Amino acid sequence: xxxxxxVLDLVLIFSLLSCIEGTIxxxxxxxxxxxxxxxxxxYVEDKIPYKTYEYLxxxxxxxxxxxxxxxxxxxxxxxxELYRYTCDNKIINRITYSYANDxxxxxxxxxxxxxxxxxxxxxxxxxxxxxxxxxxxxxYEYENSHLIRKFxxxxxxxxxxxxxxxxxxxxxxxxxxxDSLGIDTMEYIIHQYENGILIKSERFIGNGRKIQxxxxxxxxxxxVIIEEAKQTDFTIVKPMYYVIRYEYY
Numbered sequence: 001x002x003x004x005x006x007v008l009d010l011v012l013i014f015s016l017l018s019c020i021e022g023t024i025x026x027x028x029x030x031x032x033x034x035x036x037x038x039x040x041x042x043y044v045e046d047k048i049p050y051k052t053y054e055y056l057x058x059x060x061x062x063x064x065x066x067x068x069x070x071x072x073x074x075x076x077x078x079x080x081e082l083y084r085y086t087c088d089n090k091i092i093n094r095i096t097y098s099y100a101n102d103x104x105x106x107x108x109x110x111x112x113x114x115x116x117x118x119x120x121x122x123x124x125x126x127x128x129x130x131x132x133x134x135x136x137x138x139x140y141e142y143e144n145s146h147l148i149r150k151f152x153x154x155x156x157x158x159x160x161x162x163x164x165x166x167x168x169x170x171x172x173x174x175x176x177x178x179d180s181l182g183i184d185t186m187e188y189i190i191h192q193y194e195n196g197i198l199i200k201s202e203r204f205i206g207n208g209r210k211i212q213x214x215x216x217x218x219x220x221x222x223x224v225i226i227e228e229a230k231q232t233d234f235t236i237v238k239p240m241y242y243v244i245r246y247e248y249y
Contacts, residue, residue, distance in 0.1 A: 043243060049072055
């Protein structure tokens with residue numbers, strides 16, 4: 001029972017990190033293939049993932065559903081996501097269902113709604129959590145189609161503002177502030193590229209102490225196959241280490 005609870009806690013932690021606090025810079029943006037599966041591990045030498053995401057698409061290649069499994073994809077799904085689109089193929093709604101138990105079955109966990117500027121750039125993203133009744137919203141501001149600010153609101157209260165710096169069209173730094181004026185730095189991420197490909201991201205807290213290094217490995221087709229995060233400061237309570245392995249159709 002303790003082992004099961006530990007796995008569920010890790011799943012929850014990394015789900016929150018990936019879904020709520022995700023960076024806009026993603027190695028998947030370099031990919032020219034359709035992702036089939038992500039397998040999540042604690043360490044690169046681990047053989048069995050602690051969770052797996054499996055991606056399903058329609059005949060037009062639009063993402064329709066993501067199944068979440070504890071362990072590998074041969075186990076029973078504990079959660080799945082459904083996607084709905086506008087007539088011009090923009091994601092307008094994502095719904096997540098979680099398996100409660102054999103008697104209650106699947107229950108609605110959260111709903112996410114998206115709006116766009118001029119039908120093209122994402123303007124707002126709002127998460128509604130069914131169980132806790134919390135609301136998390138992100139509002140985006142752009143300059144010449146580059147995201148320059150992201151505001152996070154928790155139950156309508158400003159929680160953070162992230163500002164983005166660019167060089168040669170690539171985001172090289174993300175800085176998160178606790179205010180909207182960019183005064184109180186909470187953390188920042190430095191991104192490194194090689195021939196236009198993201199190869200490393202380093203995360204620092206406000207005082208400049210490095211807490212995480214993320215490296216990316218690609219196959220000969222330019223698709224990311226391994227994303228490895230190493231925690232460099234273990235005074236940080238939340239786990240900041242993980243490995244994601246990517247598979248493609």
